[in-house]
Amino acid sequence: MNYKDLVERALEPICVINSENTIIYANPAFIELTGYSSDAIMNMDFSLLLPADVASKHKELIQRFILSGNSESSVLGKMRRLQLVLKSGDLIPIELKAFEMTEDPDLGRVFAGVFRDLRESEKNQLEYNRLLYDLDKLGFIDPISQLPNEKFLFTRLEETLSNSRNNRESIYSIINLDEMEQINNKYGREAGDLVVRKIATEFQYGIRLKDYLGRLENGNLACLFPSTSLSDVIHLLDNIRSLISRKKGFIDQDPNMKVTVSIGCSRILFPAKTIDSYVQEAEKALKRAKSEGKNKLLVFGFY
Incomplete structure (x- = not known):
């Protein structure tokens, strides 16, 4: 199987344009x-394919980049939402990430874009916002992050343990921002809290509506x-972890700084043990994940 076969079969929509902004390739997912x-x-x-106010700017950005002769771009290689x-x-x-491909002798300079459809994610976000409103009235919201708090999470965990007799496994995970101490020391706790909120947004977009995300009293x-x-959770969480590690813009004071997260998971199986x-x-x-170099996901009992 060659590279074109992989792109043709990819679930992600992908298209390629030339320097004139003309589409010269589109995979089945994009079509x-x-x-x-x-x-x-x-x-x-x-x-x-772009709204009128964005279309003219997009074409102008391409031409300006080509004429500048620079290898650095304010757009290429960065994740954008539009x-x-x-x-x-x-x-x-x-969500779009564009990059320049190797120059083709026949086609000249060409650019590829990988797309992500956010419709389902935004629908989930709307439902999540409604849930937060209800939880706030019940005292289940962390005031700093505006996420469900530890009390809410442990209530849901207790319910999960009570229902574990259906013999279906559940997973509890803890997520830690690897650079938290560094960010707090350099930019202050408010900056660290803002990064946590941005990280939480990435997880909110990635998890399902039936999953529960919150902030613990220790800040994790x-x-x-x-x-x-377990396999479904690993696939889901590791995709989000990998996405975060590649993105920039989490820290307002240093937009180019990248951050990473480490994740520890526990399997909930029947007969259930205690929450603790x-x-x-x-x-x-x-x-263990942090001691092994950070930016990784580990499951208790599987290392």
Whole structure:
């Protein structure tokens, strides 16, 4: 299988444009996302897929970058959130990461974009905001992060243990910002709290509506995955962990600084143990992940 086969089969929408902003390649996922046929999408001006106020700026950015002769770009290689115009005329929220490909002797300079459809994530976020409103009235919200607090998480964990007789495993995880102490010392606790909120947003976009994300009293984040297999949780959390490690912009005072997270997980199986047992297991896995170099996910009993 060559690289083109991989791109053709990729679940992520991908397209390639030339220096004139013309689409010269689109994989099946991108074609399906836009609603156009493969014939219609080929040789289309990419600007037609962007809102009018963004389209002109996009074309201008490409031309300015090419004429500058610089290898650095304010856009390329960075994750951006914007809207895409579908064939139906609907605007949908997407995340885009663009990069320049190796120059083609026949095509000149070409640029590729990898897209992520955010419609489901934003729908989940809306439901999550409604949940936060209800929790705030019940005293279940952490005032600093505006996330569900430890009291709420442990209440949900207790419910999960009570329901563990259905013999389906659940997963409890603790998430730690590896650079927290460094950020607090250099920029202050308010800056550290803001980074935690931004990290939490990444997890909110990545987890499902039935999962529970919150902040513990020690400042760590925690997430409970009821009736979910370990393999599914590892896949989900590791994708978010990897995404965070590649992004910039978490720290306002140093936009280019990258941050990472370490994650420790505990499996909840029947017959259930105590809440403290699962919390301690996740803490031990987290401690092990940090001692092994940070920016990794470990599961208690699997290392």
